[in-house]
Amino acid sequence: MSLDYAQMFRLDDRHAVVLGCGGIGAEMVAGLAAQGARVSCLDKDLATAEAAAVRAPGGAAYPVDVLDEASVRGVAQQLGQVDVLVLTAAMNVRKRLLDYTAEEFDRVVDLNLRGTFTAVRAFAPQMVERGSGSIVVLTSIRAVTVEPGQGVYAATKAGAMQLVRTWAAELGPAGVRINAVAPGVVETPLTQQIRDQEDWGRAYAEKSALGRWARPEEMVGATCWLASDAASFVTGSQVMVDGGWTAIDGRFTPPA
Template sequence: MSSLFDIAGRRALVTGSSRGIGFALARALAEAGAEVILNARNAAALDAARTRLQQVASAPVHTAPFDVTDEDDVRRAIGDLGAVDILVNNAGMQRRAPFPDFATTDFDALLATNVRSVFLVSREVSRAMIERSAGKIITICSVQSELARPGIAPYSATKGAVRMLVKGMCADLGPHGIQVNGLAPGYFSTELTQALVADEQFTEWVRTRTPAGRWGQVEDLAGTLLWLASPASDFVNGQTIFVDGGMTAVL
């Protein structure tokens, strides 16, 4: 059975992976034997992340600094990378404001980073996957793909769009042997959410709202990621798997 989860030697590109959840996902793939390609816009941050990751990786770790929202940059970078067996669309951003006060520029930035990037990178990577009749595309969604909270309506809209993009890509790419699925974290404690974790009132809300009674830890994502990246999920397509401690299952 272990061969079903074997991804040793596969080449995996993880966008937005110099820190936070993206780095944790890249680490899980590297520890499982995949050849990982880290991506972000900041080359120095990527080099630092590669140094950290190479300490636990059994295969080479590479960096690919490019802007996932820029069509020409994406096309150039993916062309230079060569074959990618596993794509993890992780790059994303958040903006908060009451809906009447939400700036159009912030809305446009959310669309570009959270939706346009998934479209651009997946489109370029999928072309070579089609030629090989194999590939895994995993897109990081969110509990906000299903639920909404005050102050983040545009963010929720982008994550809902990404969830439907996963289904649409499944319809187009599934016949070519490519599996496209979403991985939707709940509320996770990372370096980017420390202000929320430190907010006792908000943390209490997370604990009472989540049947598991706690914040997620990045290690909680590893098992689902490796399943979606491996042959074990070859008949799973177009799905969004919520890793949220049960939050979306209860009122």
Template sequence: MTIPSFDITDRIVLVTGSSRGIGRTIAEGLAEAGARIVLNGTNSERLESARAELAAVHGNDRIHAYAFDVTDDAASEASVATIEDEVGPIEVLFNNAGVQHREPLLDVSLDDWARVITTNLTSAFIVGRAVARRMTHRGSGKIVNICSIQSDLARPTIGPYTASKGGLRNLTRAMTAEWAGKGLQVNAIAPGYIHTEMTQALVDDENFNGWVLRRTPATRWGKPTDLVGPAVWLASDASAFVNGQVVFVDGGMSVVV
């Protein structure tokens, strides 16, 4: 029996929203597994800093950075074309870019609603389509959308985020329905509560932190590195017959009441 390969050596991977946070950790983990990484963000200074730090470990020829707005269709299409010309064919895309907005639904402005939906959901369609146009032509490729435990569950004050991540779950299914037959595997990772600089205020909130620990069977917050193993698996040939799935990395929170 031949064991499916988890090797992603030299595989070209684009990770959106990867200058910091979860995207940065996923990119770093994939680089350590041998992939060639293309970082993305809109803050050019922060993006270059991230590129330089990773390149110091993995080499300038293995770590690249392209600043573009993933919510801009024309800019994304042009940037994907440039990446493929200058770095090589994108073999794996991680749609990670996202924002949060905490406010009761009755008070959310339409502008804030649209900003969250556009950044978290529409950008995955925009970049995913730009990359898939080339992947389907080649007959192979992988897309991994970063969803959330809020793809299936909801709690007060994050309605736009919940709607966007639920939409991203079903966009993953729609992409599968249309592109699996053309050689693509499209899946998603759904993190639970992950301790990052963006969630530090929640960790510091005694009541909220206690709720997370009681609600999570593993009785801890997740770490960004907890997402690296599933990311490597979905980026590798070992997941060649996995399509349209949402892999929850949440310490068991989504399976208990």
């Protein structure tokens, strides 16, 4: 079936689920809704999910702990047909590897990696049965480049991308696509501690080709594209939304 160029970015009559509705997730909710999707907002904190749902006409909020497999599966069954799944839930403990505790390691790996594994396993089967669906996982520039203090987080994001690639291979024959959006440095409450330190915040800004931090809403375009028919032949990909961070060395601009 040929694409309707006038409508290929639209998500009308589709049901999108966003799991993790704070910060960037709230912008995802608003963006998907603006393209016509009916959005269900899932978050461990119900108030966070409800606040995001306000930005999506007809949106609904559900308390879901992505680490509780039974809870995730239950909501997946309750929601019925889901056409788009967006996963944003993640955490970081910024600490050098030799200083990490086993408990901190488990917390980061559980949410970032096992949480992704659990969510896709809950929602993908009905997509496979129906023969269509698009899943978008938020990874990070840390999936491909690291710095001191980011090792465990980076490992989980690289691991999540390998899951994405494997699911693309396994789910593709059934018509289900899965991709990743990899943000660079984004102005969210989680990065406030960095931006509060002038030298550190400026160094991060200057590392990218665009010379600034991203705004949360700048992650939405790539996500909506991957969710839509405009990306109908895109699967197993990681879209870098990083202002050029991973494209250049960014440490020094030599004289011409």
